Amino acid sequence: MWDVNELWMQFEIMILNKGESILITFPKQFLIGESCLIIMGELAAEQHAKYILTIEKKKDDVESVLMEHLRINGAYWGLTTLDILGKLSAVDQETVISWVMSCQHESGGFGGNEGHDPHVLYTLSAIQILALFNKIEVLDIEKVSSYVATLQNEDGSFSGDKWGEIDTRFSYVALCSLALLKKLYKINVEKAVRYIVSCKNLDGGFGCTPGAESHAGQIFCCIGALAITGCLHHVDKDLLGWWLCERQVKSGGLNGRPEKLPDVCYSWWVLSSLIMIDRVHWIDKEKLVKFILDCQDKENGGISDRPDDAVDVFHTYFGVAGLSLLEYPGLKAIDPAYALPVDVINRIFLN
Numbered sequence: 025m026w027d028v029n030e031l032w033m034q035f036e037i038m039i040l041n042k043g044e045s046i047l048i049t050f051p052k053q054f055l056i057g058e059s060c061l062i063i064m065g066e067l068a069a070e071q072h073a074k075y076i077l078t079i080e081k082k083k084d085d086v087e088s089v090l091m092e093h094l095r096i097n098g099a100y101w102g103l104t105t106l107d108i109l110g111k112l113s114a115v116d117q118e119t120v121i122s123w124v125m126s127c128q129h130e131s132g133g134f135g136g137n138e139g140h141d142p143h144v145l146y147t148l149s150a151i152q153i154l155a156l157f158n159k160i161e162v163l164d165i166e167k168v169s170s171y172v173a174t175l176q177n178e179d180g181s182f183s184g185d186k187w188g189e190i191d192t193r194f195s196y197v198a199l200c201s202l203a204l205l206k207k208l209y210k211i212n213v214e215k216a217v218r219y220i221v222s223c224k225n226l227d228g229g230f231g232c233t234p235g236a237e238s239h240a241g242q243i244f245c246c247i248g249a250l251a252i253t254g255c256l257h258h259v260d261k262d263l264l265g266w267w268l269c270e271r272q273v274k275s276g277g278l279n280g281r282p283e284k285l286p287d288v289c290y291s292w293w294v295l296s297s298l299i300m301i302d303r304v305h306w307i308d309k310e311k312l313v314k315f316i317l318d319c320q321d322k323e324n325g326g327i328s329d330r331p332d333d334a335v336d337v338f339h340t341y342f343g344v345a346g347l348s349l350l351e352y353p354g355l356k357a358i359d360p361a362y363a364l365p366v367d368v369i370n371r372i373f374l375n
């Protein structure tokens with residue numbers, strides 16, 4: 025199910041500054057845990073920032089055209105990566121914000137690009153991008169939150185858009201959007217939580233609908249939604265923690281389901297879930313750091329799903345975000361539930 029979202033990965037971001045030279049250096053020695061000092065392969069941070077900042081130059085290639093409808097998701101991945109790397113200021117924020125606002129539909133929701141149909145997935149990306157720039161106030165918050173609230177169904181579930189497909193991904197995205205806008209009261213949170221809990225399986229994991237098999241991407245969505253609503257007590261943390269830590273394979277990478285290949289994007293989904301349920305010490309962090317670093321294109325920047333595959337912005341984001349969760353030095357901390365830098369979340373909720 026979630027593999028469909030691998031389609032999200034390959035496309036470009038428009039409107040990023042051109043060619044600015046970026047210099048970030050990281051120490052070669054990297055401390056993990058309390059006492060063990062290890063020489064790690066370095067994160068090619070400078071190259072990754074350059075990779076993201078120059079992606080727009082490729083916007084006429086076939087891949088980019090195919091992925092045009094996902095551009096706002098790509099912008100969120102790229103911009104969040106830059107922020108974690110400490111390079112968000114290299115972007116022309118006025119241009120980005122006016123483009124984001126041009127993707128808004130009259131219903132209040134956002135499309136993946138200008139003139140595209142609105143969907144809750146794109147709406148969250150729009151909110152997250154504005155949050156990165158501390159510009160949520162440019163939104164008509166009533167209108168956007170009402171759009172999201174109308175997607176809730178009688179059983180508490182959420183549809184992604186007016187066509188009605190239901191998935192726990194959309195529950196997470198809706199709850200995260202409304203929480204960031206401080207408008208959770210516009211929906212029935214209790215029913216939303218009850219629906220998510222109804223998707224819990226005997227193995228401790230969660231699926232996209234009741235009875236659907238457990239999958240790491242879906243687990244992130246359900247755990248994130250329960251974390252945002254303060255309902256993690258519904259989770260059997262040991263049982264789920266065990267299922268999640270079994271996702272680590274020999275190479276150190278994580279897979280999304282039993283018998284599948286490891287993939288950098290699960291560094292985010294599995295790791296953030298383990299952090300939210302306080303079981304992250306159950307995996308081998310050093311090996312996972314090494315796996316992510318092995319997936320870098322150190323010369324041209326970018327991170328791929330597995331070593332030696334082609335890089336894309338989706339896996340670059342999840343690789344860098346995963347390293348941030350692993351407390352890799354020099355990176356901003358990222359919030360495991362909201363998927364935004366911790367300072368951005370603090371600015372929203374502590375102000």
Ligand SMILES: [Zn+2]
Pocket residue numbers: 030287288289290329339
């Ligand atoms: Zn992947």
